[in-house]
Structure formats: C-alpha cells, structure tokens
Amino acid sequence: MELFIEQVMNGIGNGVVYGSVALALVLIFRTTKVLNFAQGEMALFSTYLTWQLTEWGLGVVGAIVISMLFAFVAGAAIQWTLIRPMEGRSPLNVVIITLGLFLGINSLAQLFFGVDPQFMPSPFPEGSISLVSGARVQKDTIGLMLVLLVECLALWLLLNRTRLGLKLRAVAGDPDSARLHGINAGRMLMLGWAMAAAIGALAGSLVAANRTGFDATLMQIILVYALAATALGGFDSIWGAVICGLIVGIADALTIQYVDALDGIEVVVPLGLILVVLVVLPTGLFGKRTVERV
Amino acid sequence: MTTDQTGASAEPVLGVAPADTTTAPGPAGGRPPLWPPMPRAVLTARIVIGVVISAAALYAPFYFEPTMNRVLSQAIYLAIAAMGLNLLLGFNGQVSIGHGAFYGVGAFTSAILMVDYGWTFEVTIIASALLTGAFGLLVGLPALRVRGLYLALVTLGLAVLFPRVAQKFVDGIGGRPLLRPSRREFASLIDGLADDQWAYFLSLAIMVGLFILAWNLTRGRMGRAMTAVRDQELAATTVGVNLAGTKVGTFAISAAYAGVAGSLSVMIDALADGTNPVLYFQRSIEFLVAMTIGGAATILGPAVGALLLVLLRRNTQDLIEGQEILAPAIYGGALIAIVFVLPEGVVGGVRRLLAALGRRSSAKGRPPTPAIPDDSHDIGGPNERT
Secondary structure, three states: OHHHHHHHHHHHHHHHHHHHHHHHHHHHHHHHOOOOOOHHHHHHHHHHHHHHHHHOOOOHHHHHHHHHHHHHHHHHHHHHHHHHHHOOOOHHHHHHHHHHHHHHHHHHHHHHHOOOOEOOOOOOOOOEEEOOOOOEEEHHHHHHHHHHHHHHHHHHHHHHHOHHHHHHHHHHHOHHHHHHOOOOHHHHHHHHHHHHHHHHHHHHHHHHHHOOOEOOOHHHHHHHHHHHHHHHHOOOOHHHHHHHHHHHHHHHHHHHHHOHHHOOOOOHHHHHHHHHHHHHOOOOOOOOOOOOOO | OOOOOOOOOOOOOOOOOOOOOOOOOOOOOOOOOOOOOOOHHHHHHHHHHHHHHHHHHHHHHHHOOHHHHHHHHHHHHHHHHHHHHHHHHHHOOOOOOOHHHHHHHHHHHHHHHHHHHOOOHHHHHHHHHHHHHHHHHHHHHHHOOOOHHHHHHHHHHHHHHHHHHHHHHOOOHHHOOEEOOOHHHHOOOOOOOOHHHHHHHHHHHHHHHHHHHHHHHHHOHHHHHHHHHHHOHHHHHHOOOOHHHHHHHHHHHHHHHHHHHHHHHHHHHOOEEOOOOOHHHHHHHHHHHHHHHHOOOOOOHHHHHHHHHHHHHHHHHOOOOOOHHHHHHHHHHHHHHHHHHOOOHHHHHHHHHHHHHHHHHOOOOOOOOOOOOOOOOOOOOOOOOO
16 A cells, blocks of 8 residues: 555656646647647756856755746747747648757757756755655655645646736637737737746756756657646646646556566556546546537 | 549659640549649659669669668658558648657568568568558557547557567567567578669669559548548548548548568668667657658658658768757757758659749640648648648
8 A cells, every 4th residue: 555655655646747838738738729849848957047047056946936037938939930930821830830949949058057966955855754654755856746736826826816917818729809809919828938948947947956957868768758647638728638637647657566467568558548548538637528519 | 622632643643634724623523533634844854853863773783882772772661651640630630649659660571570470570560561451450549539639649649658679579689679680580682682782773663662662652632531531531431431441541541651661671771679668659759750751741841851861860960060969959950951941852842843834835824733721730630731
C-alpha cells in the first residue's frame, strides 16, 4: 500500500508538470485555435533565461518573474511577426511555422546557453512531508501543485469573469464577428500568445527546478505527455488539461511499477487513454460539443 | 461550398488542351473538366518543364558523386512518403503525424525479412506495402471517430510509440533494435550501373509508378470522393459518398506509401534503426514539411518539397564553420521563409505564375477563374485552388 501511494505521489509530481505545460497549450488553443508545437521550446528558452539570471545572482523568484515578462513580450512578438501574417491562410502554414520555431528556438537556446546540463535552484523549500500512511511527498511537488492551482484559478477567472476574457473568447470563437463588435482581434490573439508564453516560462522554470538537472531536451518528452493531457481533457478546458495531466502522470507511474509486460513502452498508457477517450467521446473528457452546419 | 475539383494537372499533359469550356463548373454543374482550359503558352511551359525535369532526373546519377546520389535517393523515398501523406491530408483532409510509424514498420519489415529470413530486397517492398496498408486500415478505423487536431495527436502517439515498440521487440546488433542488411543484398542487378545508381533508379521507378497511381487515383471517382469528404464531410454523405470507406481506404493507401518509403530507406541507408526515440516523430514532421512546402493537394508538390528539404538539410549542415549548432535554426528559418513567400507551396506558386502568364498571353476578356474560397477552418483542409 505504501508503495502504491508513493507511486501515486510520483505520478502526481510528474502530472503537475504535464498539467502546467498542457495549460499553456490550452490557453493558446482557446484564444487562437492554433496548436503550438513550439510551446515546449519557447518554455525551454525562458527556462534557460531564468537559469542565467540566477547564475548572475538574482533570486529564483525574481528571475522567474523577469523571465515570464520576457516570455510575454517574446510571445507577443512571435505572434505579431510570424503568426499574424498567416491569417486567412491554410492552418497547415501555421503548423509549419510552429515547427520551424521548434527547431530554431531549440538551437538558439543551445547557442546562447551552451549544451551542458545545468542545475536550476528551486523556489520551494527542500525536504518532504510524510503522509499518514508513511509515504512521503516532496515539498517541491506540493509547491508546484499550489502554483498550478493558482494559475488555473486566475486563468479561469480571467477568461470567464472579466471583460477582457470575454473578448478573448469572442475572438477565439469567431474573429470576424468579434471584429464587428468592435473588438481588436489582432491584439487579443497577440495577448493569447503572450500569456501562453509566460505560463510556459513559469512551467519550464519550475519543471527544471524539480529535476536534478536540465538540458535542451527537457521539454520534448514532456510536450508529448502534455499533448496527451490536452487531448484527453478536450482542447479547450483549463481544468480538463490540469486534471488530465494528473491522470496521465499517475497512470504512467503506476504502469511503470506494476505492469511488467509494458516495461519500456509505458508511453502506451497515455496514448491508449487518449485513444479510448477519443473514440468514446470525440471531444475529450471536458471538451465542448459543437454542432456542425453544412 | 463546391465539392468539385478543377485542379490543374501538375504533370505536363501531352495532348491537346480542351477547348474553352462554356459551362463554368459550379456546384450544380455537370461533370467538371479534368483540367481547366489551358492557354497554349501554359501548355508549352508545362511540357518544357516536364521534359527538362525528366532529363535531369535521368542524367543526375551519372553526373553526381555516389554521396550525392544517396542524398537524391533519400529525397525520393521522402517524396514517396510525403505523397502518401498528401493523399491523406492534402486530398482527404485527415491529419497524420504518425506516418513516421508506418515508415518505420515498412523499414523493419524489409530489414527483418532480409536479415532473418533471407528474402530478396525487391520482394520485401511488396510485403511492406501490404503489411503497412493493413496496419493503416487498422489505424484508419478509430480515426473515423476523431478529427482535426485530435487525429493529429492520436497519430502523433503512433510515431512516439513506434521506436519504443521496436526497442522492446526487435533484437538486432548487440541486442539493440538496429538491423543492418549487408550491402551486397542491394547490389545492382544491371551491368554498367553502380550500386548507388541502381538504388537511385529503382527508387525513381517506384516513385514514378506511385505518383502516376496517385494522379489517377485523385482524378478518378475515388479522388472526387476524397476531396468531397475533405471539403464538407456531411455534404459529401448526402450525395452518396461512402464516408467510412473513403476515409479508411485513403488511410490504408497512404500508409502503404509510407511503408514503401520505409523499405526503400533500408536500401539507401542500409539500416533500420529503432534506437533513437524521436527519429520517427522527426520523420513524420519531415513528411508534413515536404508536402506543405512543395504544395499540398498537388501531384508534383511532394517531390519538389522532398528535394528542397533534403538539399536544405544537407546544405545548412556546414554552412557556418564551427557553428553546427545553428544548422537547425537556419533550416527552421528557411521553412518559415518558404511558407511566407509561397503559401501554397512551390508547385502552387509556379502554377499561379503560369496561370498569370497564360492570362496575359491569351484570353482577352475571359474572366479569371474564380478562386475557391478557403473556408476550411479546421486543420488539414488546404483547399486546392485553381
């Protein structure tokens, strides 16, 4: 039993990571209807920036805040220069651009910050708390969970309870009719990218702190799991992304522990989950159904 | 939304261009012409381009060094896989980021049959095509329920999963999932052709065959069903298109193309590799990129895109001395630049240029062909424009 709980905790630890990256993906998707393959690499770059700032003697929290601000601006700039001109063109073009960014940002990060593994200090206290049953949970994990919770709540409030959120959603729903209502659609789309980039920067920095070290491949496998969580949750649900991040993380950890037949191919689990859920519920667990008109 | 396709043939059409059709193909119109009326200048340009390309393709292996021939052969197998994806995504509107997995299945099928069972390479190509086709059928069935981004993600899973499955079940050199058929197995069957030239011509012949097949397929009944499903699924079913059959069938054919490409890669690289966990994901992306920069929903597009991609990758490798790390950045930047300059891909751009040329040289007073409005908002609906 203790082992079981420990594995669940492990799973949650990874799950919050997947959830926080998934959150950024969902945010971009909700506000701009683009699936950003470069999300992970954008986060990677900001993570390196955070690390560099701490190397220069800045506190971790301050470094993360500055890096988030940088990511916010950079995200907006990317949207403005690369994504906006693609408006009205085939969505494939946007996909190619995000893939180009994926390659480019990764190699720029390696160029600026070197290829050696680096160590990121954690903003959370060290050590672990023991649970009732004797299993232990890292304070890091708890901190990450709290941050994620706050992020979700803030985003949910922003999107569902403010005028700005309403505008963002209106643009995501139909840019043209939003424009007719006097909403500056371009600015909203830019804001969507900027916010997602900032959230990615936060997620990346915390993930790197959670690991013993990180290098330029940090986000690649995480992105796959985050995509799994996003699909499972239905692309447009903030809570769905986070909850499904946890589900994917836990399922993965338990498979590693208990199912020997899948040794080495644990990734079957998130993928199998996606497939089953999508075949049964094509819009994911938390997605909204849409009615198609001809 | 029209469901007809009046896409121009991308191959130089030998023969007489049909006289100017008086009835404009419309939603309610009869059977649209196979290609739009083509002014003499455009026809000539196409024939010239076609002849030049064919001559270059046939002469290339005698002109270049073996290493370059290998690069060109890589472009050929990439083109075949990209064509497979093009049938699925460009013509049928189903996204797949999992074609790397089909490609991998093809590669390992060939490699295993050769190494463990002593088959002749050329025979294994047919086996891989059949096997990956069946595999595609299997994947195509659940794909009926999922669309757009969701389908992209499910198929992405395939590409991520494949190397792990290979690692678990393939026992190659030193217990690693790596199979290396001996070079001798791919020896030239024709006297006077070096091995690399033979590999090139064999791949080229297969590519031409498969491209002609794709051309016929997309221009026929099946192709009309495919594009109708792409443009408006619901509307297509109301006019009697067998939705499930079309989608699953396209998936299977498309997977078989990727499988053949995988087989050929074993000949050209003398290797089936399952050690790199992201290799087959990268392959999937390459197919997508080759298709898009070449021109989605065109016949020549995948070939042009594949050649461009392979040359770009090769030439950015050592562009800046001592800064190899930057190669992917330049490569990525080039991709972005191509999308910016040629949103419809190279073939789409050339086609537009030729059309403009043709309009100027002939046809005074004839209204320009109306462009089909692009109202595909979901991913994977690149509309073919005339």
